[in-house]
Amino acid sequence: MAVFLRSPAALYLLAAIFAAASLLVLDVRTLIPPDEGRYAEMAREMFISGDWVTTRLNGIKYFEKPPLHAWMSAAAFSLFGLGEWQARLWNGLCGIGGVLMVAHTGRRVFGQRAGLYAALVLGSMLFWAAGSQFNSLDLPVAAIMSLALCALLIAQRDDATPAQRRIWMLVCWAAMALSVLAKGLIGVVLPAGVLAIYIVASGDRAILRRLHPISGFTLFMAIALPWFVLVAARNPEQPHFFFIHEHWNRFFLKTHHREGPWYYFLVLMLPASLPWLPLLPKALTTARKRVAGQFQAAQLLLVWTVFILAFFSYSSSKLPGYMLPVFPAMALLAGAYLERAPRSLAVLASVLLAVIGVVGLACLPFIPGLDTMLLWIAFVAALLAGLLAWLAESRGLRTGMVAALAVGGWLLTQLAMASHEPFGRNKAGLQAALAIRAELRAETPVYSVGTYEQSMTFYMGHTVIPVAYEDELSFGLVQEPWRGIASLDEFHARWRAAAARGEPQYAIMRSDLYFAARRLGLPMRERASAANIVVVSAP
Incomplete structure (x- = not known):
């Protein structure tokens, strides 16, 4: 097999098989709430409305995240229509792209076999393989950040020509800008922190002269800045919410209720890195070795891994997907180590x-x-x-x-x-959504009582009117309160009045609120049910 894989044609065939298999499995599962349904629905609304500046969820202003993911998924809907695999296509392409970029970088920096091994490691790591098939922001931002990392590694090689260094550093700056549009300020904060620590640890201060800061920063601003200017001009409330609430508060405060112990990500690393877990500790410790007078690629990868894990371990907001950016770096180290790893x-x-x-x-x-x-x-x-x-x-x-x-x-x-x-x-409420979808018109009111089912709006192709519910919609409802109903009493009155006029209306009700409404004699007919919700219509 080693002889076979030395052939460029064989490597291209292997890459094509991996890409095809990764794309084929995009369509085998329902979009699971909350994340998969949320980001599919945001893209669907962007595609339908044609507004690519003000991001919305359920028709309500939603500024928790930048727009790159919604842009890419809306573009997929524009090209291929609405559907599950289209909603996951951006994740799938990012997963494939990350593996191919690691292969190329490993080959250029550590050697051909190391590049092949690194790609095989990354493509099969549990979290990377799963994230490539799951519609959320974490894998794409990890892939784009890995592009910045890989471009930096290639640009800073000791044998890189001035032209290669300039081109790849511009790729690095562009990737950081796209990372900001994908997830926010971590797209620049994390690479900057890694670089600062690397300079101190390695003593390689000469790297500062090789970053092409003027042309790079100009390119960075040209890519990252326009959307922030446009969205703030149309929505003056966006900058404070995005930069303070979603960055400062999320990192330092526990207001998002996603906290965990300091060892949260270390424990997750055990299943996340399967099946390569036994090789990783030695691959990481070996990277500490320095070669005087040279660019320390392995040391930079080690700093990338440790700093990002430490950064999110300190944060008050912790979710499994936050650790995804470390896997390309770990895969490169594992690929280089596998050539000499003991049996x-x-x-x-x-x-x-x-x-x-x-x-x-x-x-x-x-x-x-x-x-x-x-x-x-x-x-x-x-x-x-x-x-x-x-x-x-x-x-x-x-x-x-x-x-x-x-x-x-x-x-x-x-x-x-x-x-x-x-x-x-069942969790997505797929059958419940399909039970009423054909009956819905653009003007038909669909209430969501005490809940917001993230996937059902996508499968219904219809937004809902939240009733006695805010949660992540709270900021948008403050800006546009007419898009929701604050109390159950107001909903009951509106429902009775429309029912008396014989107007069609539907509601997705939390189970306990459904039974409470029945006891009050609210006129309604049960149409479907799913996990903890009941779908009703006017009788």
Whole structure:
């Protein structure tokens, strides 16, 4: 296999197979709330309205995040129509692009085989493989930040020509600008922090002269600034909410109720980096070594990994996806280390994947609500891949071992995610949404009582009027209070009046509020139900 993969044609074929497989699995699951439904609906509304400046959720101003993800998904809807795989397409392309960029960077910085190994590691890491198929902001921002990292590594190589250095540094600056449009100020704060620590740790102060700061910063501002100027001109309230509430408060305060212990991400790293976990500690510690008088690529990757994990560990807001930017750096270090890693660690990684398969099969009877056949295939694939990797390593076939682990890890992740579909369909309220979708017109009121079901608005193709509910819609409702109903009493009065006139109306009601409304004699007919909600219409 090692001889086969030395051929450029073979590498292109491998990349094409990976890209095709990654795109094909985009359409196997329902959009799961809250994240997948939220970002699909924001893009749908942008596509329908044609307003690409003021971002909205459920027709209400929503400024928690910048617009890049909505732009890309709305563009996918424009090209390919509305649908689940279209909503996930941007994530899928970013996942593929991140793997290919790591392959190219690894080849240029550490050697051809290291680049191949790094790509196989990243493409099969559980969190990266899963994030590439899940419609949220975290994977795209991680991929774009990894583009900035990879461009910096290539630009700063000791053998880079002045033209190569300038071009790749401009790519780095552009990627940081896109990171800001993808997630906010972390797109520049994190790379700047990494660079500062690297300079102190390595003593490589000469790098400051090689950053092309004037042309780079000009390009950065030309990409990142226009939207912020436009959105603030149309919505003067946006800058304070975005920069203070969504950046300062989210990092330093616990107002978002997403706090966790300092070791939150360290614990998550155990499943997130499977099946490569046994190799990573040694790959990271090896990167501490310095070579005097040279650009310290491995040390920069180590600083990137440690600083980003420390940054989000200190933050008062913690979510699993925040750690995704570290995986491309870890994959590059693992790819470089795998060429010389001792057989014992390679065997341990193989055994770990096989054990996961065995334990998963043993626990299968106790896992409710999922597609057990897909889970059975997933765990069998993990077991067989682990055994195949062990066999390849025992025969001295390191590339075969890496390839077997990568295929096994990728299949385990994708099949496990697909097995979630029975639960996901119910949680998304898919059938409940489809039960009334054909009856809805643009002017038909649909109330959402005590809840906001993030995926149902997308599947209905219709926004709702929130009743006695604010949560993440609270800021937008303060700006546009007429888009919601503050109290249940007001909703009951409006519903009774419309029912008396015989006007069509619908409501998605939290289950307890539905039964309370029945006791009050509210005229309504149950149409469908899903997890903790009931859909009703006027009788």
